[in-house]
Amino acid sequence: MKQSDLTARFVQRPQNYAWFLGAGASRNSGLPTATDILLDLKRRYYRQEENQDISPQDIQNEAVQTRIQSFMDSRGFPARWSENEYTTYFEKIFGENTERQRQYISAILSEDKVALSVGNRVLGALMSEKLCRAVFTTNFDTVVEKAIAEMSGRSLSAYHLEGAHNAKNALDNEEYPFYCKLHGDFRYDSIKNFSSDLEKQNDALSACLVNAGNRFGFIVVGYSGRDKSVMELFHQVLETQNPFPHGLYWTGIKGTSINPAVTVFLEKARNKDIDAQYVEIETFDSFMLRLWRNIDGKPPQLDTKVRKARLSEVNIELTPSGQQGPVLRLNAFPILSTPQKCLSLTFKSPKDWGELREAT
Known part of the structure; x- marks a missing residue:
């Protein structure tokens, strides 16, 4: 499926879609994948x-x-x-x-390292305007919370492993925007990284994702599908009465391979008559900005916040002189000298390059 096709569907009613974010959605904000x-x-x-x-x-x-x-x-x-x-x-x-x-x-994942990218700001703007009602993630970071704060001036409390029992009530009561961290928040004790942790997802948070899968279409961004327990949750949605009513769109960077688990999942979804598509994108930022450009009626002040550019200082450690190759390599060659004379040839009739080559 082309990005333009997904964009056309999304902008008709953005509220129909929940988002699932992997680490790739935070990479351009300065955080590691x-x-x-x-x-x-x-x-x-x-x-x-x-x-x-x-x-x-x-x-x-x-x-x-x-x-x-x-x-x-x-x-x-x-x-x-x-x-x-x-x-x-x-x-x-x-x-x-x-x-x-x-x-x-x-x-x-320190907040000091977070510099919101345009993609993060678009998501924050969508959530601020309630054009995005639900977001799920495997990330521990605070990028989404910072994006909401910068775009709207309001705070957003994520549902995670601490206090997970409140998440289902919030989703049932349509307390939007709803933000759920399946693997926890690094600021708290309960986070999931060990195999024993990841074998099974939290029951309350899992129920929220399955519930959302019956209400919304899903757009997956920056996630490879490498967590078996998370993929099992997506498969659980397929076994419900109304799975992904507005479609399922799994995005991936152009030129990268697709996880076989994702291919199997999308095929299974299509067999259940769900519009399940894999969509190649250039980057998270370019994809989100494409969606934002095509939404009509955006508040001008919010649009200005989304599109702003910000200078930031960088500190690139240089390699010691004489020990390694140069930091930059150019494909240009220096001109050390130039000819002082040139020859001129005159012909009685016009010549093409082929005839000149034969003559020499």
């Missing part, structure tokens, strides 16, 4: 076991990643991209110490 966190956990474990100084910048180098992955493979860790890779590394690094885990997550 699940893959980024995995690389960091591997870096920490390798540094600890091999007594090697590997910086966060080093781990972005593919050669370093390959070396560390080979070490992990030799230690019997899960293969790269395997289903239990994420949880295994959390268990190896933190054991059963949930407080150390929470401190680690809190540090890498």
Whole structure:
């Protein structure tokens, strides 16, 4: 399905759709994705076991990643991209110490690191205007809360593992916008990262997602489908009487592979006569801005907030001189000298390039 087709359906009545956000929806706000966190956990474990100084910048180098992955493979860790890779590394690094885990997550998802992208602001604006009524996420961060605050000046309390019993009542009473963090909030003790945690979702929050799946169509953004228990929730929706009444649209970045679990799920949904489509997008930001541009009647003041650009300082650590390749490589060559003379040829009749080549 093309983005333009999804856009046309969405703008007819945005309130018909709930959203499901993965880590990819927060990446442009300066926060790491699940893959980024995995690389960091591997870096920490390798540094600890091999007594090697590997910086966060080093781990972005593919050669370093390959070396560390080979070490992990030799230690019997899960293969790269395997289903239990994420949880295994959390268990190896933190054991059963949930407080150390929470401190680690809190540090890498610190609110000080959040710089809202245009996609985040669009979602905040949609929720502020109640054009988006329900959002579910596996993320721990506070990006959505900050987006709501910046767009509307109001606060938004997410439903998560602490106080999950209140979530169902809120959804039943249509207390919109409704925001649910399935895996918890890093500011609280209860978060889900270990395999024992992720084997089963919280019953109350699970019931909310299934309930929402009977009221709304769903748009999934920035989520790979790697959590088996989350995918089981989506499958549960398919077994209800009115699954995804306004369709199910799973977005993914152009050129990336689709998780087989997602392909199976979409096919099963289509077999139940649900309009279930995979939609390729360039980025979360470009997709959200496309939707926003096509909505009529936007409050001008809110539109200005969404489209604003903000300068931010960056600090890129340079490599030491003479030890590694340059930070930037150009495809230009320097002109060291130029000819001082040139020859001119005159012909009695016009010549083309083929004739000139034959003459030489």
